[in-house]
Amino acid sequence: MLPGDGELRASLRKLQREGYGVALICDRRPSALAVADVGIGLLGRSPGTPWAAHFLCGPDLAGACRLLDAVEAARTTSRRSARISSVGSAAALLLAAAGPGFGSSARAAMAVHAAMAFAMADGAWAAMTLARRPDPVPEQRTPWHAWPAEAVLSSLDSSASGLAREEAARRRAAGEEERGEPASPGFGRILLEELDNPLTPALAAGAGISAVLGSAVDAALIAAVLGVNASMSGVQRLGVDRALRRLVDLSAVRTRVRRPDADTPVPVSGDELVPGDVIALTAGDAVPADCRLLAAEDLEVDESSLTGESQLVAKSPAPSTAGAVADRYSMLYQGTVVAVGEGIAVVVATGDRTEIGRTTRLAPEQRRPGGVQTHLRRLTDVTLPLSLGAGVVLMVAQLLRGRTLGQALGPAVALTVGAVPEGLPFVATAAQLATARRLSARGALVRDPTTIEPLGRVDVLCFDKTGTLTEGRLRLRQVSDGVTARPLDDLTPRTREVVAAALRANPDHNGGRLPHPTDRAIMRGAEQLEMAPTEGVGEWERVDELPFEPSRGYHAVLGQAPEGQLLSVKGAPEILLDRCSRWTTDDGTADFDDAARAAVHEEVDRLARTGYRVLAVAERPASDRADLTESRIRDLRFVGLLGIADPIRPTAADAVVRLSAAGAQVIVITGDHPSTAEAVAAELGVLDGRVATGAELDEIADDRLAEEIAGIAVFARMSPEQKARVVRALRGAGRVVAVTGDGANDVPAIRLADVGIALGERATPAAREAADVVVTDNRIETIADAIAESRAMWRSTRNALAVLLGGNLGEVAFTVGAGLLSGRSPLNVRQLLLVNLLTDMLPAIALAIRSPEGATQEELLQEGPERSLGAVLGRDIAVRAATTAAAAQTAWLLARPLGTRGQTDTTGLVALVGTQLAQTVAAGGRDPLVVGAGLVSLAVLAFVVQTPGVSHFFGCRPLAPHGWAVALGTAVAFALVAAVLTRRLGVQNIADRSPGRHSDDSHTAAQAATNGV
Known part of the structure; x- marks a missing residue:
């Protein structure tokens, strides 16, 4: 229930007594609007006109948002105008006192008028810059994920065959007109920004006085020095912007869109898509926009760039009622990558209206004096x-x-x-x-040279884990016989048998690239061990296989060996262990009884807690049947476990040691699982505090957050908003913060930090756009060098x-x-x-x-x-x-x-x-x-x-x-x-x-x- 008019007035006056300047936005209540320091009335929402308001805006709040955006620009312009006025008044006094009394008022007026003209020009420029800003983007409130596919297509006035070319072009033109041109600083704007320092007004006044006193050459010399200063800095900034733009253009996403008049999907650039376009996606494709799935076949997506979670996410076209973005299995989001399978989806949002776009707007770029x-x-x-x-x-x-x-x-x-x-x-x-x-x-591209100074003062580095501290690719790291795990470079004959069995259970890639990252990790591990599928069984030939599906939870291969057919299976331990009746021990083969099952489950939990993705491997002799069905996946012999993880970059540990020695605290902040993040921090040697999750962070009040953060070394399961909150608290405590990341989920924190760093070629365009520094050579140590x-x-x-x-x-x-x-x-x-x-x-x-x-x-x-x-x-x-x-x-x-x-x-x-x-x-x-x-x-x-x-x-x-x-x-x-x-x-x-x-x-x-x- 909304407060009454009197109650609202009392609340406004209470805030004003506490020293706040209060703005009120409403469509009526004239007395409350009159009490506010700034009253903003909305037209068209209720009968009548709120004449008591200081400003009148349209009903959609866009004008009110633009007005509030102008506050900071107006404050900056006012301070600059006051400085110009003071210099002009001082110059007028000196000019009036110098020379004969005749003409003194004219000389003084000349200085005052010149200062006034300069201040007015500066204010007009600021206003025009503000006017070029695009309108605020409204929040997306349509629950596309919860609607049936047919309802989504109907709402978008589209069909399964996509939009006609003419309709897509019309929608694209309408969207560009609605968004307007983004305000990008030109060379003139950069020159003015570079000239905005305390010395410029004093030198300009001195040059003016010198010119009036007959020293035009002196004035020209001063102007030349100031111009060279601003021009050189401006040229550098424009050059860096062009280099960054080239990086973004090179990473532009290409996709295939359906057209009613085309038999096959048409290739287009991702930024040409409009809501209603229907696109085809397959393994390896980057998702170019936010989309609602229409059809999917074994589709799994890498959403680490959006959520920070390194696990693949299975997708389905069925409606989803999940509230969290990471749980909406019917949606595909811009910046994510299709890892396995293929799908058809309809575009529901592009540009600023995507989940990445909203993430980018969560925190405005801020810069403190350094x-x-x-x-x-x-x-x-x-x-x-x-x-x-x-x-x-x-x-x-x-x-x-x-x-x-x-x-x-x-x-x-x-x-x-x-x-x-x-x-x-x-x-x-x-x-x-x-x-x-x-x-x-x-290898470090600096967008703005003024970033160099805060970069040198950094005393806290917040590292994202996936793709930043780690390689962003899964590797086979540990092999266990079910009781004891060993690293890949120190395997026994028994643990080598586990890898050989897993390699036999891998899909047939026919010389191509395996679609699933866990399969690729097993193959790379076997290649490192110089192992073939025939190891331990003699000649072996693939007969049939059951491909992995999320609902199935395993991949099975039937192969022909000299002693008969052999069934090899690898998959999730919670599914595969229930299908095992025997296991291999030091003394041979034994029953897989409750005690053995408990021991293996304990080993699975231990590996999972240390950050490994665990796969179970099992085999058994099979009959001569050439077909393979799910009913045959039973009575297996448990062979062992595989620990797969995203390994630490080889140079990351040394770089972290160097940074810590320089007095920079390293904090791991990621959307991944707490145990995984903790294991990475321990391996890097930065686990000098406790591990906290985003849910725990939400329970800490803002006034206690800075104090609590001092004892936390790892933040896990963090959303973009929570990452930004951590950075804001660190800055509030007086720390100079750098945030390193490569995904869209890192963008708010990157923008809010004193120095935002986008690391490597894998960085999303959104991360590169938001970052102050782009590390192009993909090396962690480049940050320490910078x-x-x-x-x-x-x-x-x-x-x-x-x-x-x-x-x-x-x-x-x-x-x-x-x-x-x-x-x-x-x-x-x-x-x-x-x-x-x-x-x-x-x-x-x-x-x-x-x-x-x-x-x-x-x-x-x-x-x-x-x-x-x-x-x-x-x-x-x-x-x-x-x-x-x-x-x-x-x-x-x-x-x-x-x-x-x-x-x-x-x-x-x-x-x-x-x-x-x-x-x-x-x-x-x-x-x-x-x-x-x-x-x-x-x-x-x-x-x-x-x-x-x-x-x-x-x-x-x-x-x-x-x-x-x-x-x-x-x-x-x-x-x-x-x-x-x-x-x-x-x-x-x-x-x-x-x-x-x-x-x-x-x-x-x-x-x-x-x-x-």
Whole structure:
């Protein structure tokens, strides 16, 4: 019963008092709609119009869903607009104060209007992006699985012979129009996303002020730096998207569809299907859409990609009343694979309306600010105020010396703009781009370079079992005589007899591929043992066989041996053991009495609990009858048991050990049976907690889930929703989570994780689309390599940031110090930008993109953001800032009595650049890219300084040999001082550390010293 109007108003006000912003969606109750913070009225559901609502939407809730989807986009756009407005107001104030009173209002209005136009354009772009999103997909409520096949065809207006081509084309066009075009980011959108950082508004405002003050070249230089940054990142993202699209296209499903005018099924692409199409499926086919079975013959389907269960599922066209997807035997679902048999089915859902589509939408993609972003934001929060403060100090000093506000504002703005580290976002982007390129060469395709940073911080890896930790293919692993099991590589003559009998009971494949995976596992095991069906019985020839059927539970073969006919049977123990009257013991053949039967059942249970699929094998001599019927499967002699399992990947155990040593907890999370999952975890050595099932998880409240998860190592029988809930709880506890999977059932967890990883060529298109990283070489160890490479990025980024930020702060200190001593700024805006271009672009980027040398993968796995970007980075910045400023100031003071004012300032400029380049080369060691970048920058500096026209353009003066000697001598001397200080501080840092600290906090300075700082 719905609450009354007064009760609803009281509930709304209670939520508002608790601090919630409340939205109400309804078709009437005007007083309650007026109370809500946001009232959304639905038209057409009841008489009248809910005029009290703030918004009016259609009756189908699609408009209301779109409105709620817009909340986050509106919040982000509002924050960005506020930042743009603040920058515009500050620029207006400066422009109004600069210059004569006449025209000050016009100059201020120009800045305000420019900011307003930019904010409006940004908001319009966000609105258009939101409008391009497809409408929400309604839930499928039609119980196709419970309807008779004839009713399904009637409801879909189809027939057993399928749809006519014209009708299929009409339905396909109607479906595309209804869904609309999905919103895919173009290059322009990517550029805007890359430019959305705290430095962009400040640099844009500075460029605008410089342009108004007559420095259009300065503005162009700033715009060029920002454009290169965004363009390079955008090109990388588009390239990765194209590569992923090629992967998806290559895995496109082909199927055969029935047409009334065609005698045989017509081959089509799976994405061309529409509801009502009738398709034919056989063993090996991938199911291209959600379908209702119309006919089936011995049909078994591998649904592990959807449910996580590695057992095959028998299908039947009879109606099913099961509620769980995994139990609906009358349905076939997109992404599953036909393993055995064949069937005819009618398509009931495609695209987003399939079970995979709904699974994909369970969890939106979420991304938290990472270590690099967080530290860069902190650095930005420090450097921007310092730059502004330095400009204010210089402006005040100029005013105190009697200069006008306009005369004082120019150098201040020049210092502020030149001191902003415009290369700061680019360094991190370049480092991530370079790492992404290196990973792509090693089999890990990164969709977005920003994924590199959280990948390096991962401390929890949730692995799916089937096809990820395991090979995804069944293998014969254990052979038992009914009492004792032995591995395949250590069989006795008696246990070899079990395999030989099972091989005789295998279907006749006539040189082709056996359809059932258990049969293939037995054949591969026999091939490994170099065994033939004749082993132990002499010449043997197949006479007749009874094929396996789910209702029968076994496969039987009648063969001719030298001593007569031999009946060989393999199948489910619970069926076959009841048909046995004798068994083989060490002393020969004995009665299969109750004690023997109990012992074998205990062995079956033991093997099943350790994760094996168990088959029983039995034989007996048979009469000369050439036919084989079910009535002859009796009085068998029990031979033994086969333990078949999906084996651990050969490299998985080593990769898990490496990841655990790096501080990353490994959790197994699967839809498979608890005993199977537990056995896999034990074999990998990660069973350091208890095993929990999805049913147990549902009994734990959300507020206790994070605490309970800490003691769980294996999650079994998990649905997609439950996997996503585990990931959400881990993230809520502050963990950085990576989820690895290959099936559609993994998609919600992959999307919700900090890093989603689709593993191998077997990954479904849905998993690849949702993943941040696609491991293309099917190797578990590639994940460990990717994490190590991502952590290595921090080493390179730290050196680049130290040079960049230390150099910029050194520029500020030198400019302010020399300005206070001489009463004027020693460097103009062009010179400051020249310094940044020569030191922040090629050299700093060369440091950022290089791969750390002399470090093993194990050492790199011990890296962490705090270790590389915390106190050590602050120390390096301080050392380099102090030595850079001291070098420039010393050279400037030494040059004052030796030349003109212009030559003195140029000497300080050369010393400033030279010190930073020398520190860059020292940090890069013998890396040829770093050395080359330093030499190129030095050559450009010499060209600019010594070429008369160019030198005058930048405000420099050509230097005599003694000027170069002073500048370069001080630069080298102070660069050496910086290296010595950094190394000594690093040694002291090691001495101050306790040996028991976490790896992310240890050995920081030692790594810095060995890194060539």
